[in-house]
Amino acid sequence: MFGKLDWSAIPFNQPIPLITSVILILGILGVLGLITVKKWWGYLWREWITSVDHKRIGVMYMLLGVVMLIRGFADAIMMRTQQAVAIHSAGYLEPEHYNQIFSAHGTIMILFGAMPLVIGLMNFVAPLQLGVRDVAFPTFNSVGFWLTASGALLVNISLFVGEFSRVGWLPYAPLSETTYSPGVGVDYYLWAVQISGVGTLITGINMVTTVLKMRCPGMTYLRMPVFCWTTLASSLLIVAVFPILTATLAMLTLDRYFGFHFFTNDAGGSPMMFMNLIWAWGHPEVYILVLPAFGVFSEIFSTFSGKPLFGYRSMVAATLFICVVSMMVWLHHFFTMGAGAAVNTFFGISSSVIAVGTGVKIYNWIFTMYGGRVRFETPMLWSMGFIFTFIIGGLTGVLLAVPPADFLTHNSMFLVAHFHNVIVGGVVFAVFAAVEYWFPKAFGFRLHAGWGKAAFWFAFIGFWVTFTPLYILGLQGMTRRLQHIDVEAWRPMLQLSVVGVAILIVGVICQVIQLVVSILQRDKLRDETGDPWDGRSLEWATPSPAPFFNFAVMPNVEGEEAYWGIKQRAIDTQQLAPEPDYRPVEMPLNSPVGIYTAFFSTVTGFALIWHIWWLAGLGLFAAFIGFVVFAWRDVHEFEVPVEELIRVERGRRAARDAFLERIRQGEGAPS
Amino acid sequence: MSDLPFPIAREAVLRRRADPDLAGHDPHGPKEAVPGTGHGDSGPASKRIIVGYGFWIFLLSDIIVFSCFFAAYAVLQGSTAGGPTIKDIVDLPRTAIETGALLLSSFTCGLSYAATNARNKLWTQVFLGITAILGLIFVGLELQEFIELAGRGATPQRSAFLTGFYALVGCHGLHVSVGGLWLATMMAQVQLKGFRHEIIHRLICFNLFWHALDIVWVGVFSVVYLMGAAA
Amino acid sequence: MSELETDLHRHGGIGHEDHAPGDEPHESVGHWVRNYLLGLFFAVVLTICSFWAATSHMIWAPAVPVAIVVFAIAQMGVHLVFFLHITTGPDNTNNVLALAFGVLVVFLLVTGSVWIMYHLNHNMMPTDEMMQMQR
Amino acid sequence: MPARRPFGLTRLFGAFVLAATLTGCAGGVLDPVGPVGANDAEILIDATLIMLGIVIPTILLAFWMAWRYRASNTKAEYLPNWSYSGRIEAVVWAIPILTITFIGGLIWIGSFKLDPFKPLPSKTPAVEVQVVSLDWKWLFIYPQQGVATVNELVVPQGTPVHFSITSGSVFNVFFVPRMGSMIYAMPGMVSQLYLQADKPGELMGESAHFSGDGFSDMNFKVHSVSAAEFDAWAQKTKAGGAMLDRAAYAQLARQSSNVKPYAYSAIDPTIFQAVASQKIAPAPGPQPAGPGHAGREVSTGGNR
Ligand code: HEA
Ligand code: HEA
Ligand code: CUA
Numbered sequence A: 001m002f003g004k005l006d007w008s009a010i011p012f013n014q015p016i017p018l019i020t021s022v023i024l025i026l027g028i029l030g031v032l033g034l035i036t037v038k039k040w041w042g043y044l045w046r047e048w049i050t051s052v053d054h055k056r057i058g059v060m061y062m063l064l065g066v067v068m069l070i071r072g073f074a075d076a077i078m079m080r081t082q083q084a085v086a087i088h089s090a091g092y093l094e095p096e097h098y099n100q101i102f103s104a105h106g107t108i109m110i111l112f113g114a115m116p117l118v119i120g121l122m123n124f125v126a127p128l129q130l131g132v133r134d135v136a137f138p139t140f141n142s143v144g145f146w147l148t149a150s151g152a153l154l155v156n157i158s159l160f161v162g163e164f165s166r167v168g169w170l171p172y173a174p175l176s177e178t179t180y181s182p183g184v185g186v187d188y189y190l191w192a193v194q195i196s197g198v199g200t201l202i203t204g205i206n207m208v209t210t211v212l213k214m215r216c217p218g219m220t221y222l223r224m225p226v227f228c229w230t231t232l233a234s235s236l237l238i239v240a241v242f243p244i245l246t247a248t249l250a251m252l253t254l255d256r257y258f259g260f261h262f263f264t265n266d267a268g269g270s271p272m273m274f275m276n277l278i279w280a281w282g283h284p285e286v287y288i289l290v291l292p293a294f295g296v297f298s299e300i301f302s303t304f305s306g307k308p309l310f311g312y313r314s315m316v317a318a319t320l321f322i323c324v325v326s327m328m329v330w331l332h333h334f335f336t337m338g339a340g341a342a343v344n345t346f347f348g349i350s351s352s353v354i355a356v357g358t359g360v361k362i363y364n365w366i367f368t369m370y371g372g373r374v375r376f377e378t379p380m381l382w383s384m385g386f387i388f389t390f391i392i393g394g395l396t397g398v399l400l401a402v403p404p405a406d407f408l409t410h411n412s413m414f415l416v417a418h419f420h421n422v423i424v425g426g427v428v429f430a431v432f433a434a435v436e437y438w439f440p441k442a443f444g445f446r447l448h449a450g451w452g453k454a455a456f457w458f459a460f461i462g463f464w465v466t467f468t469p470l471y472i473l474g475l476q477g478m479t480r481r482l483q484h485i486d487v488e489a490w491r492p493m494l495q496l497s498v499v500g501v502a503i504l505i506v507g508v509i510c511q512v513i514q515l516v517v518s519i520l521q522r523d524k525l526r527d528e529t530g531d532p533w534d535g536r537s538l539e540w541a542t543p544s545p546a547p548f549f550n551f552a553v554m555p556n557v558e559g560e561e562a563y564w565g566i567k568q569r570a571i572d573t574q575q576l577a578p579e580p581d582y583r584p585v586e587m588p589l590n591s592p593v594g595i596y597t598a599f600f601s602t603v604t605g606f607a608l609i610w611h612i613w614w615l616a617g618l619g620l621f622a623a624f625i626g627f628v629v630f631a632w633r634d635v636h637e638f639e640v641p642v643e644e645l646i647r648v649e650r651g652r653r654a655a656r657d658a659f660l661e662r663i664r665q666g667e668g669a670p671s
Numbered sequence B: 001m002s003d004l005p006f007p008i009a010r011e012a013v014l015r016r017r018a019d020p021d022l023a024g025h026d027p028h029g030p031k032e033a034v035p036g037t038g039h040g041d042s043g044p045a046s047k048r049i050i051v052g053y054g055f056w057i058f059l060l061s062d063i064i065v066f067s068c069f070f071a072a073y074a075v076l077q078g079s080t081a082g083g084p085t086i087k088d089i090v091d092l093p094r095t096a097i098e099t100g101a102l103l104l105s106s107f108t109c110g111l112s113y114a115a116t117n118a119r120n121k122l123w124t125q126v127f128l129g130i131t132a133i134l135g136l137i138f139v140g141l142e143l144q145e146f147i148e149l150a151g152r153g154a155t156p157q158r159s160a161f162l163t164g165f166y167a168l169v170g171c172h173g174l175h176v177s178v179g180g181l182w183l184a185t186m187m188a189q190v191q192l193k194g195f196r197h198e199i200i201h202r203l204i205c206f207n208l209f210w211h212a213l214d215i216v217w218v219g220v221f222s223v224v225y226l227m228g229a230a231a
Numbered sequence C: 001m002s003e004l005e006t007d008l009h010r011h012g013g014i015g016h017e018d019h020a021p022g023d024e025p026h027e028s029v030g031h032w033v034r035n036y037l038l039g040l041f042f043a044v045v046l047t048i049c050s051f052w053a054a055t056s057h058m059i060w061a062p063a064v065p066v067a068i069v070v071f072a073i074a075q076m077g078v079h080l081v082f083f084l085h086i087t088t089g090p091d092n093t094n095n096v097l098a099l100a101f102g103v104l105v106v107f108l109l110v111t112g113s114v115w116i117m118y119h120l121n122h123n124m125m126p127t128d129e130m131m132q133m134q135r
Numbered sequence D: 001m002p003a004r005r006p007f008g009l010t011r012l013f014g015a016f017v018l019a020a021t022l023t024g025c026a027g028g029v030l031d032p033v034g035p036v037g038a039n040d041a042e043i044l045i046d047a048t049l050i051m052l053g054i055v056i057p058t059i060l061l062a063f064w065m066a067w068r069y070r071a072s073n074t075k076a077e078y079l080p081n082w083s084y085s086g087r088i089e090a091v092v093w094a095i096p097i098l099t100i101t102f103i104g105g106l107i108w109i110g111s112f113k114l115d116p117f118k119p120l121p122s123k124t125p126a127v128e129v130q131v132v133s134l135d136w137k138w139l140f141i142y143p144q145q146g147v148a149t150v151n152e153l154v155v156p157q158g159t160p161v162h163f164s165i166t167s168g169s170v171f172n173v174f175f176v177p178r179m180g181s182m183i184y185a186m187p188g189m190v191s192q193l194y195l196q197a198d199k200p201g202e203l204m205g206e207s208a209h210f211s212g213d214g215f216s217d218m219n220f221k222v223h224s225v226s227a228a229e230f231d232a233w234a235q236k237t238k239a240g241g242a243m244l245d246r247a248a249y250a251q252l253a254r255q256s257s258n259v260k261p262y263a264y265s266a267i268d269p270t271i272f273q274a275v276a277s278q279k280i281a282p283a284p285g286p287q288p289a290g291p292g293h294a295g296r297e298v299s300t301g302g303n304r
C-alpha cells in the first residue's frame, strides 16, 4: 500500500534532523495558522499563488531562493564546525549524516537557492526593461515557479521522511546506483531535481521568447540593456543544457528503477559516461548563474557612475562569447580521469579562453567608472566587493583549467574555495546588490542603507576569512568531502575558517535586520518618483511599486538607455513629454494551473520515491485531466480600464514634475 | 544614507548646457527615431508568432534530450556483455513499414494544417484522424518489436547496448504516444470549439511536434537500424 | 494585451513581419499541398536510397555509414524545408538562428561525448596485451 | 608617491611567496618529493604568478578608479556621455587574449609533457605496482616482488614507479599529494600513472574522490625508502603472512573502513587482471547487516 514507506523512515533515533524538522514543521504550522487567523488566504490566493504577473512570480522566486539560501547556510555552518572539531575524532556528525549535508548543501544552494534567485531577477527585471507588460507565456511562468517550489519541497521533506542523497550534489555513478546506494536518498534527489528542472526549462523557453519576440516599439537588439542580453544568454543556456540534465537523470532513474545498465558497473555500463553527461550540463549551469549576475553589475556600474556603460558592444559580444564557449569546456571537471593529453589540451584551452570574455567585462566595468560620479550606495559596495572577489576566483579557476595544476588540486579544498569564490563573490553578491537596487521597484521603498552596508562588510570579510584557509588547505593536500580529518597540520586553517563563518553569520543577521528596519521605516524610505537611483533603463520609467500592467502606455524607444534619453529630453525642454492618449490594456487572468500542477507533481514525485505506484499513477492522471480542463478555458485576459491607467500614471508624472521644478529653480538635490 | 535624488542628473544637465562639446563622443548610434519603429523585429510580435516560436524553442530542447540518448547509444553500442548485438536484432522490413507509416503521418498532419489554414473543419479532422491511425500503427509495430525481442531474452536489463537501444527507440516511441494523446485532445477541441485563436495556435504547435518526431525518426532508423544492419 | 491577441499581421511598412516556424498563414491551400507533396516525394526517395545503401552491398562496406548519414542529413533538410517551412527569408531569421543554435549544441554534445569516451575507453579498457605488460 | 605602487606589488608578491612556502613546509602539493610533483607545482606557481601580474594591477586600477571618480570628488573630470574608446577596447581585449595565449601554451605543453600515462625517463626500470581501490581501503599489489599490502605503499627512491590502477567497487582517485599527479581508479578500467620519489620520508596518500560512508578513512601511508631498504622490505614481507588469493580478495572487497595497514606475503598473480576485467565481479555494496555501515540505509523504510 505505501511502498517502501513505514515508520522507520522517520529519524526518531537521530536528534539533529528530528529536532530541526519538528521546529520546521511547527514554524510552518505557525505561519499557516497566522494566515488563517488573519484571513489572508483569499488575498494570498488571488494576489500571489495564482498570480501570473511576472513581477509577483519574480518576487516569489526570490523569496524561495532566500529561504533556501538560509537552509543551505545552516548546512554550511554544520560542515565547517564538524570539520573543525573532527580532527582525529569523529566529530558530532556521523558519516551518513555529514554526507547528506554536503549533498543537500550543494543541491539546495545551486538548484534551489541560486537558480531561483537568478531566475527571479530575470523574471522581475527583463520585461520591465524591455518595456512590455508581461513575459511571453505568463501562465507557464507560474507553472515553472511552482514546479521549482515543488522540487524544493521534496528536498526538504527528505529531511524528516527517509534520507537525502549522500553522494554529492551530482550523483556520480556507480556510487549512486542501487547497488551502492539502495536507500531513497538518491531517489529524492532525482525526482526533486527532475521536477524543478522542468520548471527551469519552462522559464528558459519563456525568457528566450520574451527577449526575442516581445520588445516594446523601438527596442532593437542593440538598444537592450545588458541585463536583457545576459538574460537571453542565460536562458539560451538553460534551453541548451537542462535537457541534458533531464536526459541524464532519466537514464540514472531507468538504471535505479528498472535495472537498466547505462552507468552500472556490470553488463557493460559506463559510469564515465555519467560524468561526461552530467558535466555537459553542470559546467554551463554555473554560467547560467553568473551571466545574469554580470548583467546586474552592468546596470549598477553604469547607474551609480552616472554614465552609460563603457563598451556596450563589447559587453554584448563577450556575453554571447561566454554563452557559446561555456558549452565546450565540460571535460575540465575530469581532467584527471585519463582522457589523454590531446583531449585535456583542447578542453583546458577552451576553459581558459572564457577568461578573455570575462576579463573584457571586468575592464569595461572599470572604465565605466572613468569620468563618472561614483556614488557608493549599497549596490555599489557589493559590486566593488564582487570585482575583487571574482577576479581572484577567476584566477584560481584558470589555474584549475591548466591540467598539470589540476592534477594537484582536483577535488581538493582549493577547488571548493575556487567555486565559492566565484559563486558567492559573483552570484550571491550580485543577488544582494540586485535586491538593494530593484527592491524599491517591487515594494515602493528603499532598503535601509546603513544596515545594508554593514551586511556587506561582514559578508565580504567573513567570506575571505572563511575561504582563504580553504585555499591553503587545498594546497596542503586536503581533499573535499571529508567527514573527519587525520592530518594534524590542517588544524589551524580549519579552525580559522570557522571564525569566518561566525562573521558571515553576523552579516546575515545584519541583512535580516535591514529588512525589518526598512519595513518599519518604509514611509521615510518611500520612492515617489519611481526612479530612486537616477536610473537609465525603462524599469525606472514607471511608478514604484510597478503597477501590474507595468506601463500605462507602452514606451516608444528612440535610443540606447531608453529612460535616460526620456529624462534628458524632459530636462532639456524643461517639461515632461506630452501626455499620451491612453487606451485600455488587456492583461492575462490569474490561473491556478501552476499550483495545481505543482501539487500533483509533488504527490507523484513522493509516490515514485517511495514506490507507491498507485499514487504515482493517480497523480499523473490528475495532472493530465487538469491540463485538459484548463486548456478548455475560453477567456484568458481581462481589460484594464483607462481610468486606472490614468490614475497611476498621473501620480508618477506629478512627482516627476515636482522634480523638474526643482531643477528649473537650479536648486538640485533637496536633502 | 546619501542624499537622494539625483545630484548626477543635475550636474550632467548643467555641464551639457555650459559646454556641449564636453559631452564627448557618443557611440550610441543615431539619435533620431528609427523609421519603422514598431515593425520588423521591434515591438511585441503577435500571439500566434510568440506561441509558435516558443514551441520551436521547446522542440530544440527536446531534440537535445534525444541527442543525449543518441550519444549514450553510440557509446554503449559495443558493450553487449556477451548478449545479442545490433545485427542480431534488426528487422529491416519492419523498420521500413514503420518509417513509411510515420512519414505518411507527417504528410497527412501537414495537410490537416493546410485545411485548418483554410478553416475547413471536416478535412482538418479527417487528416488528423488519418495521422492518428498512422501513428498508432507505428507505435503498435514498435511494441511488437519490443515484445518479440524481450521474448528472445533481449531485454534492456541484458546489456548496456540493449539499454541504450531500448532507451533511444523507446524515448521516441513514448514521444509518439504522447503526441497521439495530444492529437486526440486536439481533435476533440477542434470539434467542440472550432477554430478559435488558441486552438489554431495549438494546432501549429502540434504540427511542429509531429514533424520534429519524424525528423528524429530519420536519425533513429539511420543510426540504429540501417547502420546496425550494415555493420 | 490586445495587440497580442489579434492574429492580424501588420502589413506594409518596411519589414514584413516574422513567421512562426511551420506557419504560413497567407498561403493558399494549393501552395500547402504542393509543398507537402514535394516534401513527401523527396523524403520517400531519400528513404529508399538509404535503405538501399544499407542493404545492397553496392557501396564499399566501410563507406556505407557515410552514405547513410548523408542521406539522413538530406532527408532532415527536406523535412525542414517542405514540412516545417524553414527558409532563408528574412521572415525566418529568428527561426533559423534558433535552429542553428540547437544544431550547434547537438553537435558539440554528441561529437564531444563520443570523442571523450573514445579516448577514455581507448586509454583504459583492460585489453589482453596490456594485461600481458603488467607482469 | 609614484614609488608606492611598485612597492605594493613586490610586497604582495612577497606575501604570496611566503604563503606558498608556508604551505609547502606543511607538506602539501607545493613541497614535492619527486619530478612529477615538482613539475606540476612549478606550472601551478608559474601560472599563478603570471596571472597575478595581470590581476593585481587590474584590481588596483578598479579601486583607484572608484576612488578617483567618487561623487564627492568634484575636481575629477566628469564625462557623462563618455562610453567608448576604440583604443581602450583594443587594449582591453588584448590583455586577456595575450595572457591566455601564454597560459594556453602552458596547458598544451604541460598536458603532453606531464601526461600521467607517459613513462618517466630513467636508467632504472620502473617498479610495477597494481592498485585496487576498495570500499574503503587501498590494495597495492607488487607483481614483481610477489607481495601485496593494504593501506600502505612502499616505494624505492630515485626509481620510477608505474602504477596500474583500477577499482573493485566505485570510483576513487589515487593521490599522493607530495608525489604529484592524481588519477582516477575506476571499475572495469585500468588507468596508469608514473610517479617517482627522490627524497626519503613518510608521505600521506588519500582518495581524492568521494566514494561513500567510509571515504574519510581511505588514506594510506607512503614510505619512500632507499632501493636497498625496499628490497629488504620485500624480502621481509615475503617471509611471513597471508596469501592474497581469491578468497582473501573476496574478504577484502567487503565494506570496511579505517583498516590498519597489513601485508600479504604471496599473491595470486591473476588477481589484478581479474578485478580489472571484472572477471571478479565488482563489490556488492552495502549488505543489510554489514559491519560498521549500512544500518542507516535502512532509513529507506527497511523492508527492501
Ligand atoms: C558561478 C560559478 C562559476 C564560475 C563563474 C566559474 C568560473 C570558472 N571556473 Fe569554475 N567551478 C564552479 C563554478 C564556477 N566556475 C564550480 C561549482 C565548480 C566545481 C563543481 C564541483 O566539482 O562540485 C568549478 C570547478 C572548476 C574546475 C574543475 C576543477 C576540478 O574539479 O578539478 C575548473 C577547471 O578548469 C574551473 C575553471 C573555471 C574557469 C576557467 C572559470 C572562468 O570562467 C573564470 C574567468 C574569470 C577570470 C579569469 C577573472 C577576470 C578576468 C580578468 C581580470 C582578465 C585577466 C585575467 C586573466 C587573463 C587570467 N572551475
Ligand atoms: C550557490 C551555491 C553555493 C553557496 C552560496 C555556498 C555557500 C557556502 N558554502 Fe558551499 N557548496 C556548494 C555551493 C554553494 N555554497 C556546492 C555546489 C558544494 C559542493 C557540494 C558537494 O560536495 O557535493 C559546496 C560545498 C561546500 C563545502 C564543502 C564540504 C566538503 O567538501 O566537505 C563547504 C565547507 O565548508 C561549504 C561551505 C559554504 C559556506 C561557508 C558558504 C557561505 O558562503 C554561505 C554564506 C551564506 C550566504 C552568503 C547567504 C546568506 C544569506 C541569507 C541567509 C539571506 C539573507 C536574508 C535576507 C536578504 C532577508 N560548501
Ligand atoms: Cu503577414 Cu505573413
Ligand SMILES: [Cu+2]
Pocket: A282, A283, A330, A332, A333
Ligand atoms: Cu566548469
